[in-house]
Amino acid sequence: MKKACVIGYPIAHSRSPLIHNYWLKQHGIEGLYEKREVKPEDLADFLTHLDAHGYAGCNVTIPHKEAAIPLVGKMDDIVRRTGSLNTIYLDSGIISATSSDGEGFYQNLVATVPGLDLKGQTAVILGAGGSARAIIERLLRTDLARVKILNRTEARAQELCNIFGTRVQWLAPDRFGIESASARLLVNTTSQGMKGQPALQLDLSALPASCIVADIVYVPLKTDLLKQAQARGLQTVGGLGMLLHQAVVGFEKWFGIRPQVTPELYDLVANDVDPEYHR
Ligand SMILES: NC(=O)c1ccc[n+]([C@@H]2O[C@H](COP(=O)([O-])OP(=O)(O)OC[C@H]3O[C@@H](n4cnc5c(N)ncnc54)[C@H](OP(=O)(O)O)[C@@H]3O)[C@@H](O)[C@H]2O)c1
Numbered sequence: 001m002k003k004a005c006v007i008g009y010p011i012a013h014s015r016s017p018l019i020h021n022y023w024l025k026q027h028g029i030e031g032l033y034e035k036r037e038v039k040p041e042d043l044a045d046f047l048t049h050l051d052a053h054g055y056a057g058c059n060v061t062i063p064h065k066e067a068a069i070p071l072v073g074k075m076d077d078i079v080r081r082t083g084s085l086n087t088i089y090l091d092s093g094i095i096s097a098t099s100s101d102g103e104g105f106y107q108n109l110v111a112t113v114p115g116l117d118l119k120g121q122t123a124v125i126l127g128a129g130g131s132a133r134a135i136i137e138r139l140l141r142t143d144l145a146r147v148k149i150l151n152r153t154e155a156r157a158q159e160l161c162n163i164f165g166t167r168v169q170w171l172a173p174d175r176f177g178i179e180s181a182s183a184r185l186l187v188n189t190t191s192q193g194m195k196g197q198p199a200l201q202l203d204l205s206a207l208p209a210s211c212i213v214a215d216i217v218y219v220p221l222k223t224d225l226l227k228q229a230q231a232r233g234l235q236t237v238g239g240l241g242m243l244l245h246q247a248v249v250g251f252e253k254w255f256g257i258r259p260q261v262t263p264e265l266y267d268l269v270a271n272d273v274d275p276e277y278h279r
């Protein structure tokens with residue numbers, strides 16, 4: 001039986017088993033995807049013995065996404081550019097790593113907005129943490145003209161500007177109204193608006209009618225930011241789809257089939273997030 005898992009500390013909240021075990025069943029693969037609580041001090045030992053534990057690979061979540069990097073034998077350019085990984089697989093026995101958060105965001109975006117053309121456009125990113133880095137890295141591989149980062153801590157936004165070069169610029173909070181008037185895409189990558197976290201306070205009135213508003217927070221499924229954008233008639237993209245699309249990458253590496261993100265899978269996980277959910 002082929003096995004994979006998600007490791008983190010804590011790990012109880014992870015919805016990855018729901019996603020991967022759905023695909024295993026759908027494709028009639030005799031396999032299993034488990035949750036494994038791995039403490040920071042046990043990370044090196046766990047990864048070194050991945051094969052011995054019977055795993056073809058694993059997803060990696062908080063707090064191991066950066067700490068695991070020196071422990072892998074091989075990593076791709078995405079891991080190098082973002083300084084973070086979330087997917088580990090064995091490639092001819094070598095512990096290998098990629099990061100699928102950016103790809104998950106992008107695939108969910110284009111699935112929600114078919115025919116999206118970002119050429120020459122501006123994206124405004126709220127936040128400068130790990131997921132902002134992953135999303136910016138992926139967006140820069142399109143022909144988007146520029147990314148503007150608005151973040152509570154200016155130094156973290158400036159750090160991303162330094163890493164990613166001149167297409168990425170810091171956005172001063174008092175210029176949001178002016179600069180957002182030309183945004184094609186606005187993405188919240190902060191934890192604001194998430195259940196139990198402070199609300200995101202943002203005036204969307206200057207956004208053009210063509211602006212797509214995305215939130216990567218998926219608890220709740222429809223955040224206040226998305227509600228506010230919909231009230232303005234703007235197209236919106238929720239965060240749960242990113243979670244489903246990022247999972248495609250690992251599943252294909254471990255089990256050899258590229259799975260689909262279907263409405264049925266979305267409903268399954270959405271019901272787990274919010275039992276009141278109706279499509
Ligand atoms: N949909 C998905 O698949 C997916 C994937 C990954 C993450 N997420 C969600 O994305 C969110 C961020 O994750 P992450 O890993 O990027 O976290 P992170 O690295 O800790 O970054 C958090 C970001 O949020 C900002 N922030 C946090 N609290 C704030 C507040 N009260 N006011 C203003 N800014 C605040 C931080 O600003 P400072 O720099 O000033 O601290 C930072 O920019 C989480 O809610 C996570 O659940 C979703």
